[in-house]
Amino acid sequence: MEEATERKGIENISEKHKCKITVLRKTFNEEYYEKYPYGAASACGRLEEGQVFISDNRWDPPEGFCQWAWSDLRPTIHSIHAGHSAPAIGCCTDGLRPVFFKLERIE
Numbered sequence: 001m002e003e004a005t006e007r008k009g010i011e012n013i014s015e016k017h018k019c020k021i022t023v024l025r026k027t028f029n030e031e032y033y034e035k036y037p038y039g040a041a042s043a044c045g046r047l048e049e050g051q052v053f054i055s056d057n058r059w060d061p062p063e064g065f066c067q068w069a070w071s072d073l074r075p076t077i078h079s080i081h082a083g084h085s086a087p088a089i090g091c092c093t094d095g096l097r098p099v100f101f102k103l104e105r106i107e
Contacts, residue, residue, distance in 0.1 A: 019055040019080040021065070021073070022102040023047045024089070029096050036096070044097045054106070057081070068092055069099060080105045 026043040033041055046066045053062040058081040061070035069092040070077075076088050080103055087104040 016083050017081055017105045017107065019058075019077050020102075020104050020106045021053040021055060021062070021077075022104075023049050023051040024100040024102050025049060026099050027097065029098075033096050038096070040097075042097070044092075044094070044099045047099055055081070066092065066099075068094070069101070073101060073103065076103050 026047065026049055028041075028043040030041075044066075047069070053065050055062050055077055058074075058078045061067060072092045073090045076084075076090050080088070083105070085105050087102055089100060089102055091098045091100045
């Protein structure tokens with residue numbers, strides 16, 4: 001019985017789906033930057049609108065993807081890899097230059 005439970009747990013961890021991550025929009029909050037400046041006075045320079053990444057596994061970000069955004073989006077990415085089918089919209093937590101993403105399951 002215990003072995004079957006363990007095997008089922010391992011099967012649940014396996015990658016069942018891929019996650020498509022699309023950069024929807026980059027913004028810059030100039031009002032907040034004037035009060036709390038840090039870094040460049042512009043939108044995110046790491047990613048471009050319309051850029052698409054495919055996540056093959058829930059643990060490592062796709063090549064070229066921002067590590068900070070990956071950390072912020074990881075719970076949603078994990079659920080998509082596990083089978084969650086509804087697309088999700090998420091964003092990184094950089095309050096001055098947030099980037100919005102569409103996350104969706106692909107077969």
